[in-house]
Amino acid sequence: MPTIEAFLICQIGLINLVTYAAADFMTNGATDDASKDGTEQ
Secondary structure (H helix, E strand, O other): HHHHHHHHHHHHHHHHHHHHHHHHHHHHOOOOHHHHHHHOO
């Protein structure tokens, strides 16, 4: 069923997005994000 596959892909995408957002917030949430991409030294 394509609907179940699309549902699973959507769920996996949402889980990855939330996990990435949580990890990014925990690693450098309180600090500025300039040190991450290296635009401001």
